[in-house]
Amino acid sequence: MNIPETKFPRIVVIGGGFAGISFIKKLEKAKVQIVLFDRHNYHTFQPLLYQVSTAGLEPDSIAYPLRKIFRKNHDFHFRMAEVLKIDTESNTIFTAIGTLRYDYLVIATGTRTNFFGNESIAENSMPMKTVPQALDIRSLMLQNIEKADITTNAIERKQLLNFVVAGAGPTGVELAGALAEFRKGILENDYPELDEDEMNVHLIEGLDRVLPPMSKQASKKAQEFLEKLGVKIHLETFISGYDGKTVTTKDGKRFETATFIWAAGVTGALINGIDGEALVERANRYKVDAFNQINGFSNIFALGDIALMTSEEYPKGHPQVAQPAIQQGKHLGENFKRIFKGEKMKPFNYFDKGTMATVGRNKAVVDIGKLHFGGAIAWFLWMFVHLWFLVGFRNRVITFFNWTYSYINYDRAARLIIRPFKRG
Known part of the structure; x- marks a missing residue:
């Protein structure tokens, strides 16, 4: 694999979702080499996937090139490939395009669809x-x-x-x-x-x-x-x-x-090579401590949906949604800065910013602490939050234009069968 050698610590990140990109962004100016692996060359804003599937948005509204996100990162490398196995003894990952050694490994693979064996x-x-x-x-x-x-x-x-x-x-x-x-x-x-x-x-x-x-x-x-x-x-x-x-x-x-x-339902997108006490099989998630370190490993971390961090408030772990992933990614990035300075890491504390869901035009529901409300105000709040967290200015503009057009005309402009679906 043609990743250049480096005198700096090499951090391998698996997964370009919310957790992975939040973590890498925090290390933009750090003296490290970061290698990101993902099966796709883009980040997907998953909360709006349903709008693509129902002809409300085109896919380029919710997808953004991973290489473009990290243009300012020092010594950053992206490889579009599936990671097949982790060898924790030799600090090596095995991928579809070759092997690579790491100093630190961050797993942010998220979830996959759970069919419950049916x-x-x-x-x-x-x-x-x-x-x-x-x-x-x-x-x-x-x-x-x-x-x-x-x-x-x-x-x-x-x-x-x-x-x-x-x-x-x-x-x-x-x-x-x-x-x-x-x-x-x-x-x-x-x-x-x-x-x-x-x-x-x-x-x-x-x-x-x-x-x-x-x-x-x-x-x-x-x-x-x-x-x-x-x-x-x-x-x-x-x-x-x-x-x-x-x-x-x-x-x-x-x-x-x-x-x-x-x-x-969803289940964790695990990678072969880490099991035993580090893996909670019933949830298909890696057991992590308050620093997102996977149990039994000092240089392997897990973030977001794949990580199971339990506490009195969250005995079953944090919810598998965007906010815990984003917050864990940012926090781990700050902790890596502390590691490189020889300082102690700080434990993660999740700040629940609330939950929301939209049902349709002027129809949404929002939970923020003890505050619960629905209707047009909740819907506009839902729109603002999702626009804000979209990656890339272009994506925000395109999405805002599409939503404004649909709101005025009661229309869904993306009603195109570009690639006919054929089962099997």
């Missing part, structure tokens, strides 16, 4: 963790509506216009709301031969309320918003399988659908 769901459903997957959902959605517009078979049309989303966390709620708004704003104008009432959006959740991680007030308000949009909510319902045509549940329900989106 092969039929894994094979036939549509996950949404990456930009390509979001584009596949967009293409499939639009392709199925186009097919429904020309078919004369009523049963086939019903299946093509039935959209089922599994999981009523923030991603599932936002997806369902966006699909319902697509029906309301686009179907009657672009497809006059189709009846708006023929398109149905189902949201299935195993627990007894939508948005389980948020407050009960937020859950209640979000459910009201969804139902007002016409989303059919099925609580305390567990999915048993999907064969590509029919979603079946454990209590005997059947949903005939050609579009089944799986947003029901």
Whole structure:
């Protein structure tokens, strides 16, 4: 691997998500060599993936080149490759393009979709963790509506216009709301031969309320918003399988659908080579201390979704969302500066800035401490926060323009089947 030798400490970072980029940015002027590995050459703003999948935004609105982010970093190197294994004895990583030794290793690989061992769901459903997957959902959605517009078979049309989303966390709620708004704003104008009432959006959740991680007030308000949009909510319902045509549940329900989106769970994206006491198997996360050091290692750290840092306040670890990842990345960067100065590291303390989810136009819910509210104010706050945390000025401008256009015209301009989806 053609990484130049260096007299400075070499820090290898695996993963260009929120945690990884926050960490590297903090070391912009530090006398270190940083090597970043990621399977993609861009950072993805995952909170807005659902807008790409529902034709609200183009992918370049939420993706940003990793090399461009770190242009000002001294001795920074990016390699687009998958890391296959870690040898902790020799301080070496094995990748698809070769091996590399490290002085320090920072793992920020995030999560992958969890199908809970159900092969039929894994094979036939549509996950949404990456930009390509979001584009596949967009293409499939639009392709199925186009097919429904020309078919004369009523049963086939019903299946093509039935959209089922599994999981009523923030991603599932936002997806369902966006699909319902697509029906309301686009179907009657672009497809006059189709009846708006023929398109149905189902949201299935195993627990007894939508948005389980948020407050009960937020859950209640979000459910009201969804139902007002016409989303059919099925609580305390567990999915048993999907064969590509029919979603079946454990209590005997059947949903005939050609579009089944799986947003029901994630699991840690682990790398071979670190196990034993360092790995919490039930969560698929690395056990870390208050300094984000993986148990049993002094020079290997984990950040964000892949890290399990427990405390009295967070006995199951921090929530697997953007803010803990960003804060841990920044804090570890500061701790590395202390390490290089010969100072002691400081423990991490998470500052909960609140949780929010949007359901649709002028409809969102927000939890900030003991404050819970929803509606238009929450929606504008959601928009501002997401614009603020987008990486890159261009991305913010494009996204703001798209949202303004959609707000004024009730339109979704990205209704393009650029890359037709074909299963298998």
